[in-house]
Amino acid sequence: MTKARILLVEDDQGLVELLTFHFEREEFELDTTPDGDEALLIARESPPDVVILDWMIEGTSGIEVCRRLRRLPETANVPIIMLTARGEEADRIRGLETGADDYVTKPFSPRELIARVGAVLRRVRPALAGEQLAYADIEMDLVGHKVKRGGESVQLGPTEFRLLRHFLEHPGRVFSRERLLDSVWGHDSDIELRTVDVHIRRLRKAVNIGGRADIIRTVRSAGYALDSEGAV
Known part of the structure; x- marks a missing residue:
């Protein structure tokens, strides 16, 4: 099962090395940067899972990075854990009100942070919890390779199955065509971007059975998302 990809924005190099060791030992993918502006670029180009x-x-402050991530369609639903030496209640409240999902005060143990990451991932990425995926009225059996919507069987081709699985693992997240090509077809794929649109149309036709x-929400100039709230 694919492990989550984490973006760590931290300018304490010793802490970065410590966390890199612990997260990679748990088989997480980890991108790191000490700079808030670079973090925004990385997150926008390739949205992480956490x-x-x-x-x-350095650069843009963490609280402002959090605020901007919440405004971007690509990262609006990405879980954010604030990591800081600020322990005052007012600071914690400010971080949470800005859009953080959790708050860890230094000093802390790497095991605690990994547990916090696991907790937020289980809420937003059900693939980490077992072999069944579900969102709204869609159910996917990863072992039996079966999909149902509203209890009715949905017939999908292999590519549409992988595409839907990716959406189900990240419900509500907006993915660009480029990101979908990397995630569903693979980094070495020579497939054109418009091919993504073709398979999205096929997936829509299959899952929107019975009227x-x-x-599947189309976000202008951004990409696609699995979003029941946007269903009409």
């Missing part, structure tokens, strides 16, 4: 964000960093609401 952002661990220090409050006091059901379109659960």
Whole structure:
């Protein structure tokens, strides 16, 4: 099962090395940067599964990075864990009100942070919890390679199955065509971007059976998302 990819925004190099060791030992993928502006670029170009964000960093402050990530369609639903020496209640409240999902105060144990990451991932990425994926009225059996919507069987081709699985693992997240090519077809794929649109249309036709609401949302100039709230 694919492990989550984490973006660690931290300017304490010793802490970065410590966390890199512990997260990679747990088979997480880890991108790191000490700079808030670079973090925004990385997150926008290739949205991570979780952002661990220090409050006091180089460039744009952590709290402002959090605010901007929440405004970007690509990262609006990415879990953010604030990591900081600020322990005052007012600071914690400010971080949470800005959009952070959790708050860890230094000093802390790497095991605690890994546990916090696991907790937020289980809420937003059900693939980490077992062999069944579900969102709204869609159910996917990863072992039996079966899909149902509203209890009715949905017939999907292999590519549409992988595409839907990716969406189910990241419900609500907006993915660009480029990111979908990397994630579903693979980094070495020579497939054109418009091929993504073709398979999205096929997936829509299959899952919107019986006149059901379109659960795949198109975000202009951004990409696609699995979003029941946007269904019409």
